[in-house]
Amino acid sequence: MNGLTNERGERIFRVGFGVADLLSAAVVYVAVFQGLPARYWPVDAAAAIVLGLFAAAGAGLFWQASWAPKVAWVASAISLALGLMLVATLALTAGFLSGIYGPVGRGGSLILGLAAALALPYLVVIPAAQLIWLGPFRATRTMAPEGAAPQATSGS
Amino acid sequence: MLRPLLRFLAAYFFLVAVACVIVKREFSLHPVEGEVIASVWKDGALVRRVVLAHEGARDPRIDQALADSGGELVSEVVVADAPILVKPEIAFAMSFVAGKDGLKATLGNDTVYVTPDDLLVRQVYDHGIHVPALSLALGIDTKVLVSLLAEKLGTNTDRLLERATLRRVRIERRIPAERPRITADTLSPAEVKSAVIAGANYLARGVSPDGHFRYAVNAPTDQDLPGYDWARHAGATFFLAQAAALTGDRVLTDATLRAATLLRGPAMVACGANRCIGDEPVVYLGASALALLAFTEIVEKKIDDSYRSQILELTRFMRSQQRNDGEFMHEYDRQGNRAIDYQYLYYSSEASLGLARAYAITQDKSDLAAAVRGLRNLVGPAWSFFGDRYYFGEEHWTCQAMAVLWKYSPDPEALDFCLRWQGFGRALQQKEGDSYFDADGAIGVGPVVTPRLTPVASRCEAAVATLDVARRSGVAASEIAILDDQLRHALALLLRQQFRPGPRHLFKSPDRVEGAIPGSEVDWELRIDYTQHAGSAMVRWLEQNGR
Numbered sequence: 001m002n003g004l005t006n007e008r009g010e011r012i013f014r015v016g017f018g019v020a021d022l023l024s025a026a027v028v029y030v031a032v033f034q035g036l037p038a039r040y041w042p043v044d045a046a047a048a049i050v051l052g053l054f055a056a057a058g059a060g061l062f063w064q065a066s067w068a069p070k071v072a073w074v075a076s077a078i079s080l081a082l083g084l085m086l087v088a089t090l091a092l093t094a095g096f097l098s099g100i101y102g103p104v105g106r107g108g109s110l111i112l113g114l115a116a117a118l119a120l121p122y123l124v125v126i127p128a129a130q131l132i133w134l135g136p137f138r139a140t141r142t143m144a145p146e147g148a149a150p151q152a153t154s155g156s
Numbered sequence: 157m158l159r160p161l162l163r164f165l166a167a168y169f170f171l172v173a174v175a176c177v178i179v180k181r182e183f184s185l186h187p188v189e190g191e192v193i194a195s196v197w198k199d200g201a202l203v204r205r206v207v208l209a210h211e212g213a214r215d216p217r218i219d220q221a222l223a224d225s226g227g228e229l230v231s232e233v234v235v236a237d238a239p240i241l242v243k244p245e246i247a248f249a250m251s252f253v254a255g256k257d258g259l260k261a262t263l264g265n266d267t268v269y270v271t272p273d274d275l276l277v278r279q280v281y282d283h284g285i286h287v288p289a290l291s292l293a294l295g296i297d298t299k300v301l302v303s304l305l306a307e308k309l310g311t312n313t314d315r316l317l318e319r320a321t322l323r324r325v326r327i328e329r330r331i332p333a334e335r336p337r338i339t340a341d342t343l344s345p346a347e348v349k350s351a352v353i354a355g356a357n358y359l360a361r362g363v364s365p366d367g368h369f370r371y372a373v374n375a376p377t378d379q380d381l382p383g384y385d386w387a388r389h390a391g392a393t394f395f396l397a398q399a400a401a402l403t404g405d406r407v408l409t410d411a412t413l414r415a416a417t418l419l420r421g422p423a424m425v426a427c428g429a430n431r432c433i434g435d436e437p438v439v440y441l442g443a444s445a446l447a448l449l450a451f452t453e454i455v456e457k458k459i460d461d462s463y464r465s466q467i468l469e470l471t472r473f474m475r476s477q478q479r480n481d482g483e484f485m486h487e488y489d490r491q492g493n494r495a496i497d498y499q500y501l502y503y504s505s506e507a508s509l510g511l512a513r514a515y516a517i518t519q520d521k522s523d524l525a526a527a528v529r530g531l532r533n534l535v536g537p538a539w540s541f542f543g544d545r546y547y548f549g550e551e552h553w554t555c556q557a558m559a560v561l562w563k564y565s566p567d568p569e570a571l572d573f574c575l576r577w578q579g580f581g582r583a584l585q586q587k588e589g590d591s592y593f594d595a596d597g598a599i600g601v602g603p604v605v606t607p608r609l610t611p612v613a614s615r616c617e618a619a620v621a622t623l624d625v626a627r628r629s630g631v632a633a634s635e636i637a638i639l640d641d642q643l644r645h646a647l648a649l650l651l652r653q654q655f656r657p658g659p660r661h662l663f664k665s666p667d668r669v670e671g672a673i674p675g676s677e678v679d680w681e682l683r684i685d686y687t688q689h690a691g692s693a694m695v696r697w698l699e700q701n702g703r
Contacts, residue, residue: 037287088172095176099183099238100251100324101603102592128165132158 014061017130021058021072024079024122025051031118050079050123073134076127083123090116183238183251185326190234193269193327194218197661198227200277200376207269211330228661232271234260236326242317249284249295251324253592254606254678258327261305263320268308270301271327277376277662278304281678282606294605331659338651339596340644345702348694349402351651354671355691356399358655359392359684360411361668367418375655375672375680378665386423386433387506390446391692392684393419394453398695401457409459416454419447420466428493430473431466438496441477441486442503444470448510455517464517471514474507475526482533505534505553512560528565531557535573548580552614559621562628571629574622575639581615582642594677597649606676609653610686612646613673616693619643624700647697650690653677 032047053075060068094112192208196218204221208214211233222229237260241247251257258271275281275296284295306316338347362370369392372381393415400408423433424447433443448470451463477485477495486503487496508530515524534554555574558567586595591603598607599615623639654673660666672682673690 084168088168088175091172091176092179095179096183096241096247097250097604099180101253124165128161132161 013133014064017072017126017133018058018061020126020130021054021061021075023058024126025054025058027122028054046082050075050082053078069134070137072130073137076130076134077137079123080127080131083119083127086119086123087116090119183241185236185238185324187236188234190236190325193232193234193271195230195232195271195273196221196225196227197230197273198225200662200664202274202277203227207267230273230661231330232258232269232273232327233330234269234325235328238324240322240324242322245298246285246295249298250604252281252296253326254281254296256326256592258325259301259305260323260325261309261316261320263309263311263316266309268305269325269327270304270308273329273659273662274304275301276659276678276680279374279376279680282676292605329659335656338648340641340648343644343648343651345698347651348647348698348701351654351656352399352691352694352698353403353405354654354656355673355687355694356396356403356405356408356671358669358671358682359396359687359691360408362684363396363411363414365414367414367416367421369415369684372681372683373669373672375658375669375674375682376662376664378663378668381681386419386435386443387440387446388683388685388688389415389423390419390433390443390450392688394446394450395688395691395695397450397453397457397459398692400459401453402695402698412454413460416450416460416463419450420463423447424466424469425490427473427488427490428476430476431469432473432488433470434490437489437491439488439490440500440503441474441484441488442500442506444473445503445506445510448474448514449506452510452513452517456513467514467517471511471518471520471523474511475522477507478526478530481537482529482531483538484530501549502551502553504530504538505551505557508534509553509557509560512557512564515564524561524564527557527561528567531561531567531570535567535570539573545576548577550611550614552618555618556621559625562625566629568629571622571625571631574618575626575631575635578615578619578622578639578642581619582638585642585645587645594649594652597645597647599646606678608676608679609650609673610675610689613650613686613689613693616643616646616650617689617696619646620693620696620700624696627700643697647694650694654690 028047028051032043032051036043053071057068057072057075059065060071090112189210192211192213193205194208194215195205196203203225204217206215206218211231218229221227240251240259252259252275255272255276258269258275260267260269278300280297280300282293282295283297283300284293286293302313302316305320306313309316309320336342359369362373364370368384369389370380371384371388373379374381393412396408396412396415399405400412419433423435423443424431425434425439427439432439433447434440448467451467451470454460454463455467474484477488479485479497483499484504484507485495485497486500487498488494489496508527511523511527511530515527531554534557539548554570555577558570558574561567561570581599584599586598586600586607588596591600593600593603593606595607597612599611600607619639620643623636623643626636626639650673655669655671657666657670658674663669669682671687673686674680674682675686
């Protein structure tokens with residue numbers, strides 16, 4: 001019974017994070033490649049890497065590829081780092097503009113706040129949760145075949 | 157994994173918050189007992205500059221320059237300063253409040269200032285980072301700024317950026333005779349009428365013997381800028397006709413007729429079986445619609461009755477461009493003799509307004525029916541989408557059409573649309589203190605972007621029309637009072653920003669630009685429609701508030 005419960009829970013997490021990764025890839029694509037009005041290679045390159053890693057991780061988790069946990073870990077770590085950098089940049093920009101122009105004002109703070117709020121779930125919360133689920137890199141869980149109980153190679 | 161990660165995130169957010177506070181404090185202005193930059197200007201050029209220790213100090217070099225040049229002495233007082241980021245370039249460009257901030261540079265023993273006047277006369281503010289997708293330009297043109305500094309210090313730009321100490325400085329200009337600040341509370345019909353006359357005279361001075369306007373002018377240099385547009389020509393002619401009728405001034409009447417003669421002459425061409433305005437193989441509906449508006453004003457106000465026949469021709473063309481659902485086709489292919497069913501912003505509402513106004517002259521029921529159908533479409537199917545209650549565009553002619561049609565065919569849905577449109581505008585309208593700019597009454601998206609004046613003016617045109625109908629149709633007094641207050645704040649801003657005379661010392665030919673409405677308080681490109689929108693709104697406001 002315990003094994004079945006674990007297996008079911010594991011499948012829910014795997015599918016859930018797979019969906020979240022694919023969704024994150026789509027959001028990054030729309031936000032950067034459709035939403036931004038101009039092309040700027042540092043942003044485009046970072047977005048392309050995150051997008052590719054999320055897409056691979058999402059697909060891998062769905063199909064239970066053996067490499068999926070490692071890719072998901074790398075995708076989460078990179079996107080978490082970029083997400084934190086983005087949030088810090090937005091916050092510091094607000095601080096800088098507030099210093100130059102006085103109160104950033106309703107419009108400015110709303111735009112910066114919404115941008116941060118949009119980035120937080122996909123680039124901070126989901127990657128952090130996925131990292132917790134996956135555990136440390138060297139000990140990332142193996143992808144068990146359907147019907148067998150999954151396990152981490154070592155405790156996290 | 158959970159605890160370390162949570163600890164890390166908590167520490168991260170704490171550090172970011174601390175860093176934000178430090179950055180804000182570091183780059184905020186700090187008040188200083190500043191020096192006084194005394195400048196003698198003549199015809200928009202700097203003749204002599206001396207930095208004085210305090211206000212009231214005198215310097216023989218300034219006295220000499222004044223005596224020699226006959227120029228004007230302008231004092232700029234440094235009231236605060238702050239450090240400035242030179243890299244990255246985007247931070248450098250965004251480090252100046254447009255029209256208020258300059259730069260102090262020290263290289264060795266030499267210290268020089270680039271003041272807001274230096275930057276305004278070169279039109280450097282809001283010419284830094286261009287965002288074409290948003291038709292927006294932000295920040296300062298750093299290349300011009302650095303070149304100017306290098307020239308003042310007698311060095312090159314590389315050495316300047318490498319070795320000079322730069323500080324942002326807040327500067328206040330002191331001019332002896334400043335006119336009293338006009339506010340929503342002090343706005344009076346006499347001042348508005350005076351502004352209308354000044355604006356109309358600015359446009360009239362620019363009408364050439366053949367009827368062309370000075371379409372766009374760089375105010376500091378008084379140079380003509382390239383481009384011409386028949387729709388804007390027609391709109392400016394409409395405003396001149398309004399002002400001529402308001403004042404009975406012969407100069408304005410003559411200018412109106414010169415501009416109108418050009419419209420019904422070389423600019424009026426065959427469009428299949430009808431005639432329309434334009435000189436391209438494919439013409440646009442907006443030019444014909446606004447010409448119809450101008451001709452109607454000319455006939456209705458008894459300036460020249462001979463335009464009646466052109467009104468009939470243009471109404472026929474308008475109606476031929478209308479679809480069964482009330483929408484208009486905005487292009488006409490003159491070579492293929494066919495209407496092109498493509499829509500742009502403004503033209504449908506301009507066509508509805510033109511037909512509605514023309515009906516008083518033509519008394520042709522089909523003109524009225526076309527205008528009514530056009531308006532119904534504009535406030536109905538044309539603005540029907542998920543979220544249409546929360547977003548409105550720049551379109552400002554619809555409510556003017558609604559007001560004209562109210563006496564023939566009142567449309568409560570159109571009034572409701574216009575009241576909601578004004579409510580949306582009110583949410584965007586800034587108040588005193590919202591930014592360092594002249595914010596009261598402005599329409600802006602935050603303090604970083606200098607508010608443009610044309611969106612204010614065009615919203616005023618619609619607001620006057622909406623207020624007119626609201627007063628006649630039993631809208632609650634409280635809502636009318638709110639709308640009236642919103643309009644007064646916007647009009648007061650336009651009057652404050654109108655060049656009357658503006659900073660004359662920065663203009664090569666101040667008399668030639670007097671009365672114009674600029675693009676913004678720092679963008680001194682003067683295009684004819686900037687003054688037209690503001691002037692037309694003021695004329696309509698005067699009609700409601702006593703001439």
